[in-house]
Amino acid sequence: MSVSPVREALARLVATGLVTAEHNLGYRVAPLSADDLKDLVDTRVREEAWALRQSIGNGDEMWEGRVLASLHVLERLPRENPDDQTLYNEAWEKRHSDFHHALISECGSKLTLAFCENLRDLNDRYRRLSLVLEGGARNAATEHRAIAVAAIERDAPRAIEALSSHYLATAQYLLETYAE
């Protein structure tokens, strides 16, 4: 490839916040920081809490079906890469993303949904880092099921509580590990 398409790709990453750019100084991987992570998780919890509440209010049985379906396929996949423990299981990552998307998909606001998507992409770097460190000690599968069940039972406060603690747990672990 020549530089043109590479620059184009980098420009997109700058837009998401994963990469930073400075004129005549090129592109850099956006730095990770505790402050960034805090902002990220707080904002994400706030946005997705709203979106989940809306989805629970708006969603029909088709939505319930999509939530259950995405949970089902997620539960059937191992989080670890079967071939190489040091690599991620990209299939699981994709399903995981799909599951969280399904939950909030009926919130009724494309802009909010796009923002949540963006926040998820930003958070993924931290989550994957946490995955390496804690080595899958936490039982994410149980948490996912709890969120889905509460959502389908239209218990918004319980669903939001489950979702929030799901997001906060990973961040908390990282923040404490790197507290120094």
Next chain:
Amino acid sequence: MSVSPVREALARLVATGLVTAEHNLGYRVAPLSADDLKDLVDTRVREEAWALRQSIGNGDEMWEGRVLASLHVLERLPRENPDDQTLYNEAWEKRHSDFHHALISECGSKLTLAFCENLRDLNDRYRRLSLVLEGGARNAATEHRAIAVAAIERDAPRAIEALSSHYLATAQYLLETYAE
């Protein structure tokens, strides 16, 4: 200029949502629609309401000063372009943006602030369109002062109410005008 920097600029506009891109079909101005405007205003009111409440809670006297300063310079400028009525007064537009930024600047979340900035950019096309149609009938200056005063008096509910109706009024006018 050659195509490279133009494409780079377009890529940025795609990121904000002002321009859409399709592979091998180039770039297009993102279409305007009633549904988009509704989503935009609702999301914006929700985000800025939260951000304003936080700012009112966090902001110190320096923040109050910045809000008053930006209101002051805004009030000293005419909204219309003195040279040509059919053009915008870009100086006023800049100050207007600064004023709304100052209000929410102490919300404590860079991500939320960036999202609000993005929403403002998206909304600007509709607001400017509304400006042409209603020809400055509404008294925006009064509304701005009401928001600023309530914010500085730390009256969050009143400030949020003033800000929300400020945003909703413009959108409502457009939606009714194009109701057909």
Next chain:
DNA sequence: ATGTGAAAAACTTTCGAAAGTATGGCGATA
């Protein structure tokens, strides 16, 4: 008149090189 398909035209994307800009090294000077 209507539809089909090939050729031409217009447009989008990618390329390799040129131009422009920052960085690091080195010698001269204080």
Next chain:
DNA sequence: TATCGCCATACTTTCGAAAGTTTTTCACAT
């Protein structure tokens, strides 16, 4: 030894053209 300025080098950005893709045109057959 430290500082400054210059030059060489490495890197970033921009350029004009080539390659690739979509759209339009037009002749031809139905």
